[in-house]
Amino acid sequence: MTSSTLLEALQSSVGRFQSAAHRHPRRVSAAVVALLAGSAFTAFGVAPLTSLPQGPQPTITQINEAVAVPELPAQLARMDEQSLVLYRSDVTRPADTVDSLLARLGVDDLDTAQFIRNDPVAGTILQGRTGKSVKATVDNGQLRELIVRGPADTTNDFDTHFTRLTITRVQEGHQPAHWNVRKELVLLETMPQMASGTIQSSLFAAADDANVPDGVTNQMAEIFGNDIDFRRELRKGDAFSVLYEAHTADGEPMTWGGSAGRVLAARFINKDKVHDAIWFQEAGKKGTYYDLQGRSKTRSFLASPLAFSRVTSGFAMRFHPVLQKWRAHLGVDFGAPTGTPVRAVGDGIVSFAGQQNGYGNVIQIQHSGDRATVYAHLSRIDVRRGQRVEQGARIGAVGATGWATGPHLHFEFKLGSHQVDPMTIARASDSQVLSPQALAQFRQRTVDVAKSIQAAGQWQLAGAQSGPRFE
Structure with missing residues (x-):
C-alpha cells in the first residue's frame, strides 16, 4: 500500500470515528477506555522485554526461614493487668450535688463522695459561684485526684487570682483509703x-x-x-x-x-x-x-460619664415624660441600674454638689475654658464643693432622684451658659x-x-x- 493510499484510508477511518462519536458517544467512550486499558496492559507486558539490556539472567536464591508467632495470649493477659486511667473535665452546675457531679466525671466511689460531703474544705466545691472547672483522674471508677478551679474567695484578689482545690486519694497497701485536701490561691496567667x-x-x-x-x-x-x-x-x-x-x-x-x-x-x-x-x-x-x-x-473630655451604657434620650427635642409636653432636651440620658458608678469626663473643680429641684442629687464640675458638666438624678454624691477631680474619677452613682421616672443619669455639657452636644465637644477636644x-x-x-x-x-x-x- 502506498503512502497516499494509507493516508486516504486513515482519513476515512477518522471520519467514520467522528461520525460514530456524534451518534453513539457513550459506546465510543467505553470503547476508548477499553482500548486504552488494553494498551496499558500491553505496554506493561511488552515494554520491559524490549527495553531490558541483553545479558546473563540473574540468579534467584530461595530462602526458607521460620517466623516466630507472637505470644498473643500472654500479651493480652498482661494488658488486662494494666489499670485504665481516665481524665474527665466538666463544670459545676446550679443543681449539682456531690453525687451528680461525681457521676458526670465517671466516679463510682461512695467513700470519696462521703468524704467530700463531710470535709469542710472539700465541701466548698459546690459553694459560691457555679461554673467552676473540675478535672478528675479516675482509675476503674475510683477517684485518684480531683482538681477544682474557681474564683478567688476575696474581692481584692478576684481580678488577679483564682482558687485551686485539690483532693487526692491515698491508698497504702491494705490500709483504709484516706484523702489529702489542699486549697491554694494562685495567680492568674x-x-x-x-x-x-x-x-x-x-x-x-x-x-x-x-x-x-x-x-x-x-x-x-x-x-x-x-x-x-x-x-x-x-x-x-x-x-x-x-x-x-x-x-x-x-x-x-x-x-x-x-x-x-x-x-x-x-x-x-x-x-x-x-x-x-x-x-x-x-x-x-x-x-x-x-x-x-x-x-x-x-x-x-470623655464621650460618656458611664463606662458603657444605653442612651435613652439624646440631645434633641423630646416629649417630656413628667411635664407631658414637647421641649428641648439639652442633655443626654443614660439608662443604667441604680448604683452604677458615674465618673468625671474631664479634669476640673466641683462647683456644686447637692440637691436642685428636678435634677435631684446633682453635681456640677467647672472645667477650663468656661466649660462645665452636669450630672443629675444621682443616688449618691461622692465629692464635695471645691474638690479637684481628675478625668475618670468616680464622683457619684446613678439613681432616680428629682423628676425621674426611673434610674438613669442626666448629663449636660455647657459652654458658658448654653448647653451643647457632649459628643461634639468630646470629638473636638485636644x-x-x-x-x-x-x-x-x-x-x-x-x-x-x-x-x-x-x-x-x-x-x-x-x-x-x-x-x-x-x-
Whole structure:
C-alpha cells in the first residue's frame, strides 16, 4: 500500500470515528477506555522485554526461614493487668450535688463522695459561684485526684487570682483509703488572644458571637468612644478586630467568668472608616492608647460619664415624660441600674454638689475654658464643693432622684451658659501626641502588633464595605 493510499484510508477511518462519536458517544467512550486499558496492559507486558539490556539472567536464591508467632495470649493477659486511667473535665452546675457531679466525671466511689460531703474544705466545691472547672483522674471508677478551679474567695484578689482545690486519694497497701485536701490561691496567667466580629445588631451581640468577654467589649467601646457614636453611627456590616490579654487558670480558660485583661490593640471599621488603637506606655507617664500615627486616643473630655451604657434620650427635642409636653432636651440620658458608678469626663473643680429641684442629687464640675458638666438624678454624691477631680474619677452613682421616672443619669455639657452636644465637644477636644523620641519607641515596640491588627482588619474590611446601614 502506498503512502497516499494509507493516508486516504486513515482519513476515512477518522471520519467514520467522528461520525460514530456524534451518534453513539457513550459506546465510543467505553470503547476508548477499553482500548486504552488494553494498551496499558500491553505496554506493561511488552515494554520491559524490549527495553531490558541483553545479558546473563540473574540468579534467584530461595530462602526458607521460620517466623516466630507472637505470644498473643500472654500479651493480652498482661494488658488486662494494666489499670485504665481516665481524665474527665466538666463544670459545676446550679443543681449539682456531690453525687451528680461525681457521676458526670465517671466516679463510682461512695467513700470519696462521703468524704467530700463531710470535709469542710472539700465541701466548698459546690459553694459560691457555679461554673467552676473540675478535672478528675479516675482509675476503674475510683477517684485518684480531683482538681477544682474557681474564683478567688476575696474581692481584692478576684481580678488577679483564682482558687485551686485539690483532693487526692491515698491508698497504702491494705490500709483504709484516706484523702489529702489542699486549697491554694494562685495567680492568674495571661496570654494574648485575637478575636474578630461583624456587627449585625449591636456591638455586644457581635462580641458575644466572637466569644469576646464583656470586659473587653466595654474597653473597645471606651477606646473608640470619641471616634464613634455607638448610639447613632453604628451600622450593620461594621467590623472589629481586637488583641487582648485573656486570663487563664493553669493554662485553661476561666469557665466561671471574671474580669478580662487589658486590650492590647484594636481596630474598628465604621462606615468604611478605619480606627486603630494600640496600648503604649511612655517612660514616666501613664499608659494609654494611640493610633498608628502616635496620636493619643484619650482626649480632654470623655464621650460618656458611664463606662458603657444605653442612651435613652439624646440631645434633641423630646416629649417630656413628667411635664407631658414637647421641649428641648439639652442633655443626654443614660439608662443604667441604680448604683452604677458615674465618673468625671474631664479634669476640673466641683462647683456644686447637692440637691436642685428636678435634677435631684446633682453635681456640677467647672472645667477650663468656661466649660462645665452636669450630672443629675444621682443616688449618691461622692465629692464635695471645691474638690479637684481628675478625668475618670468616680464622683457619684446613678439613681432616680428629682423628676425621674426611673434610674438613669442626666448629663449636660455647657459652654458658658448654653448647653451643647457632649459628643461634639468630646470629638473636638485636644489629644496628646507622642514626642519624636517616644514615637520612635512606639513604632519599634508595636510593629508586630500593628501588623497583626491590620491583617485582621483588612480581612474584616471586605465584609464591612458591602454592609447596609444599620438604623
